[in-house]
Amino acid sequence: MENVRQVVSSGSPLEPQIGFSRAVRAGKYVAVAGTAPIGDDGSTVGPGDVYAQTARCLDISEQALQEAGASIEDVVRTRIMLTDVTQWKEAARAHGERFASVRPACTFVEVSRFIEPAWLVEVEIDAVIGQELS
Numbered sequence: 001m002e003n004v005r006q007v008v009s010s011g012s013p014l015e016p017q018i019g020f021s022r023a024v025r026a027g028k029y030v031a032v033a034g035t036a037p038i039g040d041d042g043s044t045v046g047p048g049d050v051y052a053q054t055a056r057c058l059d060i061s062e063q064a065l066q067e068a069g070a071s072i073e074d075v076v077r078t079r080i081m082l083t084d085v086t087q088w089k090e091a092a093r094a095h096g097e098r099f100a101s102v103r104p105a106c107t108f109v110e111v112s113r114f115i116e117p118a119w120l121v122e123v124e125i126d127a128v129i130g131q132e133l134s
Helices: 014-018 050-067 085-099
Strands: 005-008 023-026 029-035 075-082 105-110 121-128
Touching (some): 023 050, 029 050, 050 075, 050 085, 050 121, 085 105
Parallel strands (some): 075 105
Antiparallel strands (some): 029 121
16 A cells, blocks of 8 residues: 555535545555534534534544544644634643644644634644554
8 A cells, every 4th residue: 555545535515626635645644634623414513612623623534544544643743723823722622632642743823714714723634654652
């Protein structure tokens, strides 16, 4: 599988429209695209709640990782994008619950807005399959 490219879809109608995949695996590297807090019904999860939205983004991202053959333990970098960086502690709480033992490189940034105004956060993840923790 070293030279194989695998794409993972979340079923979002925006994927073919925009031309992107939820995640892409190339060899041992997996990149998860900017992931928004969208529920199974297409609505925004946790309106007004940064913690709930971050947790949902991480749930979707973790599922994409698994479909690509990776796990949380393989994550080497996360990016947390917030519309209000002063709420970073709520996003960090959700992130810490998921990654306390993995401790990937992590960046928090403020953005002006997302496609859907109700989204307060999006998450991106990079993973390398098969890395050992030291």
